[in-house]
Amino acid sequence: GRTLSHLANRHRLPVPDPRRFVGFAGFLKAFGAICDLLVDDDDFQTAAADLFYEARRLGVIHVEVLFSPQIHMRRGVPLASIMRGLLRARENAMRTPGFSALFIADGVRQWGGEWFEQIVGALAPWAGRGVEGIGVGGDERSVPARAFAPAFGRARAMGLHTTIHAGEADGPGSVLEAVRHLDVERIGHGFRAAEDPGLVSLLRRRRIALELCPTSNIATGLVRSLQDHPARALFDAGARVTINTDDSAFFGTDIEKELRLAHC
DSSP, rough: HHHHHHHHHTTTTOOTTOOOOOOOHHHHHHHHHHHHHHHHHHHHHHHHHHHHHHHTTOOSEEEEEEOHHHHHHTTTOOOHHHOOOOOOHHHHHHHHOOEEEEEEEEEEGGGOOHHHHHHHHHTGGGGGTTEEEEEESSTTTTTTTTGHHHHHHHHHHHHOOEEEEEEESHHHHHHHHEEEEEESSSEEGGGGGGGOOOHHHHHHHHTEEEEEOHHHHTTSSSSSGGGGOOOHHHHHHOOEEEOOOHHHHHHHHHHHHHHHHHHH
């Protein structure tokens, strides 16, 4: 709350309420409003530093942060400015003994693969130096995963790891396409894979992890309740599942809360 207020006041903008949204489309719109507050190096450093502070407060020893450079670059923010701010925050946070952090550059599905491939290439100076992977988020129904194959191939050639949002707002076919065409190591969300036992077997054989975010899925209306979430069924089927926060400010959660929910 304090960080949002600081950033909004700095740029003379209204203080957005990240928790006031309805459904998945509403979440994407609210996400954009928060991004409006990030304009220069100092903004990115402030936001990342707040995230790292909260992680350390909870006793987290390693955090992997997705960021969406295209959203800010489309607003005129240079990539170098984004990276300077993020990496300064990371450098400061990693002075804490035993704490580590890395960034995953997330493409926007709606904007297609060609521009994201260019973004991946532009990230070369920071590949392996704070940026350790790429992903794709946004509306997975808008553009097929195969459109991002050149970007993912380029990323792997740079030594970067890969993930993609799939099986969140779309069905198991979205997960299968990502596995077949992008050879990803992880799937963001991916809970809809539970609807296809053959797909779950494929994920298990290939040791592809699912980045499950229960509170997020309920808040966006994609799962009705915690009892309906297929996390346990996926785990029991032998899938590699991890529990994550997604965007914690939007969903009023943190990793401790998510792990307690999963334990219940």
